[in-house]
Amino acid sequence: MKPVRNKIxxxxxxxxxxxxxxxxxxxxxxWGNKDFGFDGKKTQPVLTTIISTGDKxxxxxxxxxxxxxxxxFRREVGKGYMHGDTGVxxxxxxxxxxxxxxxxQCRVDPSTGDPLPLQGFVLVERIxxxxxxxxxxxxxxxxxxxNQFKVVAAGGGVDEYADVVINPGDIIITYEKSDYDxxxxxxxxxxxxxxxxxxxxxxISKQVYI
Numbered sequence: 001m002k003p004v005r006n007k008i009x010x011x012x013x014x015x016x017x018x019x020x021x022x023x024x025x026x027x028x029x030x031w032g033n034k035d036f037g038f039d040g041k042k043t044q045p046v047l048t049t050i051i052s053t054g055d056k057x058x059x060x061x062x063x064x065x066x067x068x069x070x071x072x073f074r075r076e077v078g079k080g081y082m083h084g085d086t087g088v089x090x091x092x093x094x095x096x097x098x099x100x101x102x103x104x105q106c107r108v109d110p111s112t113g114d115p116l117p118l119q120g121f122v123l124v125e126r127i128x129x130x131x132x133x134x135x136x137x138x139x140x141x142x143x144x145x146x147n148q149f150k151v152v153a154a155g156g157g158v159d160e161y162a163d164v165v166i167n168p169g170d171i172i173i174t175y176e177k178s179d180y181d182x183x184x185x186x187x188x189x190x191x192x193x194x195x196x197x198x199x200x201x202x203x204i205s206k207q208v209y210i
Contacts, residue, residue, distance in 0.1 A: 001088070003054040003098055009086075010066070011094040012048040012073050045184050046070055047108065048097075056101050059119040059155060065108045067115070067182060072103045105182050106193060113186025115193035117155035122166055122201075123193045124149035124179070127208055147174050148208055149196060161198040172196065173203040 003009045050064040060066065073085075073095070088096040106123070107116040117123045126144040149172050157164040166172065178200035182193045 001052060001086075001096070003052055006054045006056040006101055007084075007098045008053050008057075008060065008101060008104070009051040009096060009098055010048040010068075011051055011090045011092075011096050012046060013094050014073065045105065045182065046073055047184075048073075049094075051096065056158070057119075058101050058104065058158070060104075060107065065110060067105045067108060067184065068099065068103050069105065072099055073097055105180070106195060108186075113189075113191055115182060115191060117153050117195070119155045120158040120161065120198050121155050122151050122172065122196050122198065123153045124151055124172065124196055126179070126194060127171075129210075145208060145210065147176055147178070148172070149174065149179065149194065152193075157198045164198055164201070166198070166201065166204060171205045171208055172201045173205065173209070175200045175202065 001009050045067045046069070047065055047067055050060050050062055050066060052062060053060050073083075084098045084100075086096045086098055090096060101118075104118060106118060106121070108114070109116055115123060127148055127150055129143045129145055151166055151168050151170045151172060153168055154166040156162075157166075174196055178196050180195045182195060184191050
């Protein structure tokens with residue numbers, strides 16, 4: 001099955017939307033976060049397998065395992081919502097969907113379960129604020145420098161950002177609220193990533209600015 005234009009064809013076990021468990025042919029077993037969360041972004045991920053890619057493959061290949069938001073795979077059609085269910089099933093009985101590239105959050109390493117960036121995205125770490133005082137300060141929650149992140153992995157730029165070079169260890173400065181959290185469990189260990197688009201990067205540095 002060949003997708004039209006930039007669509008991506010994937011197969012998904014729809015039962016994981018209820019039990020939040022996913023097992024690949026190679027035995028990779030993952031669990032999604034069942035808590036929907038305050039913003040609905042990082043929670044309830046669905047893992048799916050790439051069948052084929054269109055004009056913008058984002059570095060994806062057939063059989064790659066990727067993470068999508070829970071609501072990517074809906075059979076009912078809401079107002080203005082293009083669900084993408086083809087009505088076809090794989091030999092294993094999985095549903096086949098045609099989805100948009102922006103609906104994929106990241107790839108998953110098939111051997112370790114670690115998150116991997118797509119083309120056009122970087123995975124980053126937030127930079128904690130360091131308190132310098134003779135008085136012990138214990139904040140009631142983690143506090144980070146806004147809009148600055150340390151790059152963990154870069155997927156490479158695409159389109160008009162193809163010439164933008166970002167390397168692991170770089171500090172990037174971004175638009176406000178450019179960071180997107182992803183969480184799931186692999187081998188009973190929590191895996192997490194913070195994703196940022198190349199298009200949301202304003203500057204690249206080797207140092208942090210406070």
